[in-house]
Amino acid sequence: GAGVSQSPSNKVTEKGKDVELRCDPISGHTALYWYRQSLGQGLEFLIYFQGNSAPDKSGLPSDRFSAERTGGSVSTLTIQRTQQEDSAVYLCASSSSLILNTEAFFGQGTRLTVV
């Protein structure tokens, strides 16, 4: 597809279970970012990947969160032992470069609900 694709679009999980969220960036985009938006809040940076460089994980809220990007393309965000406060919309974005003056393209997001 032409845009950033995220799956699933909605996920309901029980507290304590692990979840995996997937992001397919735009083909050729070297930079990939994960954000989350909790209800009534802004966009919270989680992690970014740039090419083959080590990812910047400084935004991950706890060690229950991890992400990987295989082959410089698809990325998976994993949340272990989910908690209710993890409920949010998780947004993935990609851009053609981490050179500053470029826009990011966002996916539709995955709405995660932890019950």
Add this chain to the structure above:
Amino acid sequence: DQQVKQNSPSLSVQEGRISILNCDYTNSMFDYFLWYKKYPAEGPTFLISISSIKDKNEDGRFTVFLNKSAKHLSLHIVPSQPGDSAVYFCHQTGNQFYFGTGTSLTVIP
């Protein structure tokens, strides 16, 4: 530490009037800014940008102003239309893509 702030969480404007959305930043190292627009259940989409070499950038009904000395930028929408109702995020490029907290704009028909 919130490096990009949008102090107005919401704004209501009559159709046809001007909408002004504001954003303040603290880090002058990265002087390129973008505004994104977000509809419910959709990801943000790029709207307009401005770099430090300019103090104004205009695209149709949308104009962004940058005041570097005040570390402030604003987005003007004129005339406002009901379809402009959305959440607007100010975004400063840099190592960690700081976004503002967003301003929810409602344009009343």
